[in-house]
Amino acid sequence: GDSVTQMEGPVTLSEEAFLTINCTYTATGYPSLFWYVQYPGEGLQLLLKATKADDKGSNKGFEATYRKETTSFHLEKGSVQVSDSAVYFCALSAPGGSYIPTFGRGTSLIVHP
Amino acid sequence: EAGVAQSPRYKIIEKRQSVAFWCNPISGHATLYWYQQILGQGPKLLIQFQNNGVVDDSQLPKDRFSAERLKGVDSTLKIQPAKLEDSAVYLCASSLDLGRATEAFFGQGTRLTVV
Numbered sequence: 001g002d003s004v005t006q007m008e009g010p011v012t013l014s015e016e017a018f019l020t021i022n023c024t025y026t027a028t029g030y031p032s033l034f035w036y037v038q039y040p041g042e043g044l045q046l047l048l049k050a051t052k053a054d055d056k057g058s059n060k061g062f063e064a065t066y067r068k069e070t071t072s073f074h075l076e077k078g079s080v081q082v083s084d085s086a087v088y089f090c091a092l093s094a095p096g097g098s099y100i101p102t103f104g105r106g107t108s109l110i111v112h113p
Numbered sequence: 114e115a116g117v118a119q120s121p122r123y124k125i126i127e128k129r130q131s132v133a134f135w136c137n138p139i140s141g142h143a144t145l146y147w148y149q150q151i152l153g154q155g156p157k158l159l160i161q162f163q164n165n166g167v168v169d170d171s172q173l174p175k176d177r178f179s180a181e182r183l184k185g186v187d188s189t190l191k192i193q194p195a196k197l198e199d200s201a202v203y204l205c206a207s208s209l210d211l212g213r214a215t216e217a218f219f220g221q222g223t224r225l226t227v228v
Binding site: 004006032034036041042043044045046049051089093098099100101102103104105106 | 116117146148153154155156157158161168169204206211212214215216217218219220221222
């Protein structure tokens, strides 16, 4: 079945450091890919998405590129802030799974001043 | 625009008791999901509704869990009887419709502790 694998956390960085959170996927058919973020005490919210190969999703300084050849959708940010501290979930939606969002286990990011 | 509303936010029950969670999706959203999120894991789908019909409930432990979506709007998820391993956050989400690029909007969740 469809699945998403994320790097384990927590990821601990100093403010202004470069961030990469790795995500790879397995899917039947041609999936859409998403990054959701969960800030402390809040629900999951969409951060960015990409719907076809080589698309780049971007939002709030975060970027991720849909790489079909490596089945990856890594999340990057050039300079993290303390306010980026949260849990990040990679997810996919694929026709083989009736387009039901399927999530990875989440990666906790902690940014220190 | 109002978001997805869930209640209660927290619930503590003893094993073998029953519990119910309520969800009010965003107005006009045809698709509603219930996910279970165990600590340290990603959300796992329990059931998906399209309007008031069930699309997928293959991961729902039907011997103890039940869910309904009357009139295609609000939904309730019930556990009876609860087990210790049901301790988790129960997330409700809704989306405009089914589709490959459709964003899901999540409520804040209900944190259930079974003691």
